[in-house]
Amino acid sequence: MIDPVHSLLLIAVIAGVTALIRFLPFLVFHKGTPKTVLYLGEVLPYAIMGMLVVYCLKDISITGSTHAIPEALAVAATALLHKWKHNTLLSILTGTVFYMVLVQLVF
Amino acid sequence: MMEENNTTQRSRTDSQAAARTSPRNSGSFRSTIKYAFISSLPVMAGYIVLGTGFGVLLQDKGYNWLWAALMSVTIFAGSMQYVAVDLLSGGATLIAAALMTVLVNIRHLFYGLTMLEKYSDTGWRKPYLIFALTDETFSLVCSPDLPGDVDRKNYYFFLSLMNQCYWITGSIIGAVAGAALSFNSAGIDFAMTALFVVIFVEQWEKTKQHLPAIIGVAVTVVCRLLFGTSSFLIPSMIGILAAMFLFKGKVDSGSAESTADIRGAADEAFSQDGAETPFPRTNTQYRYGSEEYSDRNKTAKGGDEQ
Structure with missing residues (x-):
């Protein structure tokens, strides 16, 4: 845990920006939304999710002790299980337990 | 800002007037709560489980259940709170956190655009309805048809409130359970x-x-x-x-x-x-919401060109 004051400030910023985004359409977009905003709203969700996946895996290293094998296996398992069953909770739970087994017992 | 306040005030006056003229209809109120609760059940399952995951992760980084509750009360955005765990434990700068929040949550703009009209007459409930417009709540409130004895505005309100309660409950359960159960948590970040x-x-x-x-x-x-x-x-x-x-x-x-x-x-x-x-009906609802949004989109574009 980091400094509680900075933690509180971070939470305040995240909460504030989230609320701002939710309120924004009701405050300003009464008469029409700029096309740029519409375009970004269409395409960004896809790009951001890709960014977040990479962000989660930022600490892996091919040359490290495990050669990023647990991460690669667990991501593949999660993705394939989800493509097969389309059950979000099952995919997350199985992927996480699988990864924990890999890093605790196998590697 | 001004416009927002005016609308809220006007709606408030309207609902006060309505309350004076029409006798309290408790049957409608009860069936509204009941219908909101039944509609919220699938969200309950998802939110409690994912909220628990969030609580466990946050606790694992040294933040107890009070932090989990604080975040679920004030932020109330699923995937953003998962990202926030990382921002907190990594000591991100405020600027980086703000930018990340914009990118992760930008899609919420469209939920708002879709709900502009439906939420326009909701009076005192409106600020909370907007604050609590998550992906799941959106998928439910943009549903076109409600039973006749259900009060639309109260339905929106109780549905949003119930959903947030599930989310808060899940995150507290996760933080408390994560602290109580001592297990090897290595890899739980996954x-x-x-x-x-x-x-x-x-x-x-x-x-x-x-x-x-x-x-x-x-x-x-x-x-x-x-x-x-x-x-x-x-x-x-x-x-x-x-x-x-x-x-x-x-x-x-x-x-x-x-x-x-x-x-x-x-x-x-x-x-x-x-x-x-x-x-x-989730998919239909999403599609419905999108169609409504597409219409608005056309209007908006038309407006731009004028």
């Missing part, structure tokens, strides 16, 4: 990775235009290699935005047909997951 992988797969299957997803991955990988683990995020965001404008023509033409699907897949695929049993 829950966040798994959540985003799942949403990524879900989104991938919902569109034929994969360029934005590929850009997101590619730009971030390049920036991670160039800038290192601690400072690659902001360059990535800038790079993604730049790439989106650079490839705008290509992305636009390819995504036109799939526009209607995007909001459905937007994020938190677990609302789709809730669709399993008593929830077969």
